[in-house]
Amino acid sequence: METSRPWLTDYPPGVPAEIELADCCCVNQMFETACRQYADLPAFTNMGHTLTYADLERLSRAFAAFLQSLPGMEKGARIALMMPNLLQYPVAIFGALRAGLIVVNVNPLYTERELEHQLKDCGACAIVVLENFASKVQKVLAATALRHVIVTGAGDMLGLPRRLLVNFAVRHVRKMVPPWSIAGAVSWRHALRAGATMTPPAIGVGRDDIAFLQYTGGTTGVSKGVILSHANVVANVLQCRAWIGGTLREREEIVLTPLPLYHVFSLVANCLTFMTIGGLNVLITNPKDLPAFVKTMRAYPWTVMTGVNTLYNALANTPGFGPDCARSAKLSIGAGAAMLRPVMERWTSLVKGTMIEGYGLSEATAGVCINPPHRPRLGAVGIPIPSTEVRIRRDDGSICAPDEAGEIEVRGPQVMRGYWNRPAETADALSPEGWLRTGDIGTMDADGWVSITDRKKDMIIVSGFNVYPAEIEAVVAAHPGVLEAAAVGSADAHSGEAVKLFVVRKDPQLSEHELLAYCRANLTGYKIPRQIEFRAELPKTPIGKILRRELRGG
Incomplete structure (x- = not known):
């Protein structure tokens, strides 16, 4: 690998710098x-x-x-x-x-x-x-x-x-x-x-055959299929297994699986990684039924749980939840969206074991950085896992200094082959040298620890799910009473972020109630705006592009 890897000094004991793919091809x-x-x-x-x-x-x-x-x-x-x-x-x-x-x-x-x-x-x-x-x-x-x-x-x-x-x-x-x-x-x-x-x-x-098309949102407003080969998936499973190998024991682990298996985090971390150590997946069909979820937690001596910030927060505030719901817990893993400090502190006050945060994206199968279980650092998403390079680049392509914010780029065997039938978008995302331009903004300190400072341009993360404003705007703009629309993320105590919609009316009689009903008919629940604000005009650049950052500030 070309880049220096200062993070290796903080690796958990026994975790290799590289994983070996030769033994398992698919x-x-x-x-x-x-x-x-x-x-x-x-x-x-x-x-x-x-x-x-x-x-x-x-x-x-x-x-x-x-x-x-x-x-x-x-x-x-x-x-x-x-x-x-x-x-x-x-x-x-x-x-x-x-x-x-x-x-x-x-x-x-x-x-x-x-x-x-x-x-x-x-x-x-x-x-x-x-x-x-x-x-x-x-x-x-x-x-x-x-x-x-x-x-x-x-x-x-x-x-x-x-x-x-x-x-x-x-x-x-x-x-x-x-x-x-x-x-x-x-x-x-x-x-x-x-x-x-x-x-x-x-x-x-074989290793080069496609295993999954994992659909993710697109800045064009259209979801696109991430091409994950068998080699991509096997690599990420082996990377994750190596990372937790010193914490978990073969044939003994029970993992709670509340995140849907159609979500790549749950698919790789729970379904596939725990399979390789003979673990038991406890499938939670409806994690929103919190009393039933808590009952299940009591029924099984689970050792590991994966989830997102909103789920951990909801469980920690559910009546009846306490240490007896996690008597055998070793590890709680958060990803998909930023874990908030108050949530992590409350969870760890109630649940024994370690809570760690990680970072990944569908374009890198699932995992890129994870906190070391033996030495987690609050506020950071961790360090690159084996066989993974991470660098932070400025807009001009030069490499950022330690702690300087820039775009996170990733290279490793888990990085996708491209987008399904979208060569132009694939070329935009992948460099000829194999670097994935994530679009996420973050920093890396001198020791190789990564922190996320901003998300993909304009992307909104609702309970761990990516919501792209362009898709919301395209749907809303199709309403005959709408002239212009812009969607941004706003802070939400329950879901981390929620969609806020700004609309310039074409029909002066268009109401918030009517527009929300239209959104419910055309958008998945987590994409539906929580707030709608009508304006006479939207801020724009000289060439007419809507300035979402001004709307977020407003």
Whole structure:
């Protein structure tokens, strides 16, 4: 590596400067090795039902065989997964990868507009969707390349009679499943039964094959697919495993997984990294149900938890939460958004063990910097993990002095191959030498510790999710009563940041209530503005570009 790496002196004991990729070329190999090694150990649990590693291998093999039997599902075809944290998710992920397919994670809370864009952009041929969201798929189906729809109920992986009770309650008591009708749709349980009778053809998957298209927001207002190869993902898993290796023990760890597996942080840190040490993932389907979450925390002697600032804050302030909810805790990990000092201090006063913060982004698979568990530093996102270079650059391309703010650039085996079908944006993000221009503004001190001082230009982070103003503005500008719109982030005690919208009316009668209703119909919940301010005009540069920084200041 070309850059100096002063951070190596602060590495946890036993953590290597470099990781070795030669022993494992793809996620499938890593998965199958774990299933052989930890066959009898519990792998995932949810709603009172547990899958062992042997169960997971058997079920994912059946699902892979079923997928390979479908027309058009050749190696490299895209399959979308649209579910919250249920036992179906890991079975679908590993089944799809073993079938040689590319997994496209989809936020089930997407509006029809957002869902249609992502499905069309990736060209998905198949989708696995929780029945609660099947009506959305039905409405966009004709505009996409989807040929196969597999629908599952929330209780489909549970044993009898619980499976019937959960599905009945979701459908008929809570009425959480809007009516839907999709010709040719296949049930999840049918897919597993059919696949169990088949022998899946051997599919050769290598390090350079694509494993995931992880969609992220775009400054153009359009989400784009981050191309993550098997080598990218394996590298980041090995980096994370090396980092926590001195803190965690093989075959003994239980990790709480409240962040959705469609979020790359949860996918890599929880689902994949803990798989390699024979850990148990406790899947939390609805982390917003805080009393139920606290009950689950008491029920399991969990040792590790990952989350975002808002979740830790909410739990710490939930009645009944206390030390008895974390009697075996070793490590709490925060990422996805800045961890606030008061939240970290309150959490660590209630939960034993260490709390550490990290930094990453989808374009670098997940992890770039993490605080050393043996010596965390409050206010910093940590130091670069093995085989990772980080540098801070000025606008003119020169390297910043220690503690001088500039753009964070990253190079390492976890850095994406590029954006799906977007060569121009790929060229903007990746230098010819392999440096990823993150757009994040930060500092690095003389010892190599990184701190984030600002975020990507104009980006808003709501509870760990990226919100790009251009997307909000594009949606709002389509309203016939709007002349101009600008979205910025404003401080929010609950979500860290929230969207604030500035609007110049075209229709003088346009009300805040009407505009909010329009936003709710066209934007995912966390993207909906919390505040709307009407103005006669918006501040602009001489060439007419809206000055969001002035609006943030105002």
